[in-house]
Amino acid sequence: MSGTVHIAFEELSALLRDILAAHGCRPEVAACIAETCAIAERDGAHSHGVFRIDGYIASLEAGWVDGQAVPVVEDVAPGQVRVDAMNGFTLPATAAARELFVAKARRTGLATLLVRNSHHLSAVWPDVEPFAREGFVALSMINSMAYVVPHGGRDAVYGTNPIAFAAPRSGQNPLVFDFATSALSHGDVQIAAREGKDLPAGSGVDAQGQPTTDPQAVLDGGALLTFGGHKGSALALMIEVMGAALTGGKFSFEVDWSDHPGAATPHTGQFFLLIDPDRGATRPFAERVETLVRQLHATGVERLPGERRYANRRHNSLKGIPIATDQLARLRSLAGR
C-alpha cells in the first residue's frame, strides 16, 4: 500500500538527474533528460514521465545507447544544422545545436535542424513548445523502429513516427500538439494487454499479418497499423523520409537491436523546422492564432491540444507534483540516495 506525496519540480528533476548520472550519463546528458522527464510528469503526461526511467536505465545497461556520447554539430547551409548524436540521446544533441539553429532561423526567417544516430524516449511536445515561447512556429517529425505496417503492406516498415507542431499565441501558452501516426501508441497496447481489454478494430495485426483486436497478439510479434487509413500512412511515409533520408539517419526498418536484449530506447532520426512568423505575416502572427483559437472555442471546441497539460502544469507548479511514496522510494534507491 502506498500513499501519495507532492514533490517540487526542481527536486524531482534533481532526483532523476542523479539516477541517470548513476547509470552512465554524463552530467549534461543527465540534466536535459531529467528535466524533460520531470516536465512530462509535472504536466500530467505520465506515459512519458517518471514511468520512462526504467527504459532509459535498461538501454544504458544494455549498451544500446551511449550516455557519454558527445554530439557533433555541423553547419551545413545558411538555413541548415545537422547533428550526429553519436548513438547518444536526442535531447543533448538538440541542446548542443540549439543556439546555432535559432540564430539561423532568426537570420534567414527559417531553419532546419537534422538529428541522426540518436535515441528518443520522451514526448515530442517538449521538443517544440520552447521554440514557440521564443516566437517561432516549430514543426518536428521523428522516425524510429519498425513497428507499424504501411497501408496496403504486410509487414512493419514504419516507426510510430510522431509529428509535433507548436505556434505562439498572443498572451497565452503556445498552441502545441503531437501525435503518433500509428493508430495507437506502444504504451496503449501494453496497458490494454495488462487490463485484458480489446484494441479498437483496425489498429493492429498479429504475427501472421492478420487483423486482430488482441493486444497480446500485437505484442507477440504483431504490429500496429497507421491511423486514418491511407492518409495516416502517407504521413508516416513522409516522416520516414524526413527523419531518416533527410537527416542522413537510418530508416525504421534498418534499425536492429536484437544484440542488445532489454534495450528500450528507440533509435531515431529527428527533423525540426523553425519559421519566424513575423517576417512574412502581414498582421502580428500570435494575435492571428489567437483569433483562430477564439473561433474554435466559440464553435464548441472545449479543449485545444495541450490545454490539459497546461492546467496540470499550473496546478502542480503550485502544489507540487504528486508521486506515489513507494515510487519515490524506488527512485531514491535508483539514485543511490
Place this chain on the structure above:
Amino acid sequence: MSGTVHIAFEELSALLRDILAAHGCRPEVAACIAETCAIAERDGAHSHGVFRIDGYIASLEAGWVDGQAVPVVEDVAPGQVRVDAMNGFTLPATAAARELFVAKARRTGLATLLVRNSHHLSAVWPDVEPFAREGFVALSMINSMAYVVPHGGRDAVYGTNPIAFAAPRSGQNPLVFDFATSALSHGDVQIAAREGKDLPAGSGVDAQGQPTTDPQAVLDGGALLTFGGHKGSALALMIEVMGAALTGGKFSFEVDWSDHPGAATPHTGQFFLLIDPDRGATRPFAERVETLVRQLHATGVERLPGERRYANRRHNSLKGIPIATDQLARLRSLAGR
C-alpha cells in the same frame, strides 16, 4: 450518346487556355491554369481536370476572382518569399514568385513561399511535383473556406485543408502525395448524392450538427468532419495556421462569398516549403528514398501514392488524352471556336 476521342496534351491545354482567356483571364493566367488542368486530365485525376472548367468560369463571371490580377511578390527574408495574389488565382501567383523562391532554397538550403488572397481550384500534387523534379523536398498546405467541423466542435471552422508532399527518387518519378484533411472531399459528397449512396459513418454532419450519412443533408447546410478523429483535426488546425496566419491571409471561417452567387473557387492561402536535401544528408538523398520505396514494395505495398497517375501519364502521353466527344464539343464552344 457520345463516343470518346483522344486529344494531345498540347491541344487540350491550348483549348482550355482559350476558354479561360475568353472568360476574362489575362494570357499568363490562362496559360498556367490551362496547363495544370490538362495535366490533371492527362494523369487521370478527373476530379481536378476538365471537370473544373465550369467552376473557373462561374467564379470569373460572378466577379469572385480577378482573372486580370497581377500578383505582388515580396522578398521578406533570406529564406522567405511572400505573394499577394490580389484576389487572382494561386497558380500565377506561385509562378510569379517561383524563380526567387527556388534561388533562395538553393542558397540557404531551404525556403518558404507564402501565398495569400488567392483562389485554388486545382489539385495540390501538381504544385509540389515539379519542385521534386528539381531535386527539392517540397511540402505545401492550403486552407480554404469553412466546410469542416473541428473534432469536438459544432460548426464548420476549417476548410478541407489539403497537404501535399513530394520528394525526389533516384531514377524514378518523384514520390508525391496529397490529401484533404476532411474525411471526404466535397466532390465525393456530390457524387454520393447524385448516385443515391450513403456516406461512410463519421464523415459528415447535417445543418443541426448531428451526425449523418445522407450526402444531401451534408450539402444542405451540413458540413464534413476531419479524417482520423483528433489527429486529423490537429493537422487541419496546423494547416489553418500555416495557410492563413503565416501567409497573412484569411482563415477559412473569415471568407464570405455570399455576395457572389455561383462562385466556385475557394479563396485560399497556401504555404510552401522547399528543402535542398543534399545539403544535410550524409548519403545521396534520392537514393535513400529509393531504398525506402524498395522496402515498401518488398513488404507488399503494391502502389505508392501517385503511381496510378504516372501510369496514366505514360499511357495518355503516347495515346492521347481520352475525352468524350460531346464534352470536347462543349469545350470548343466555350472557347468560341
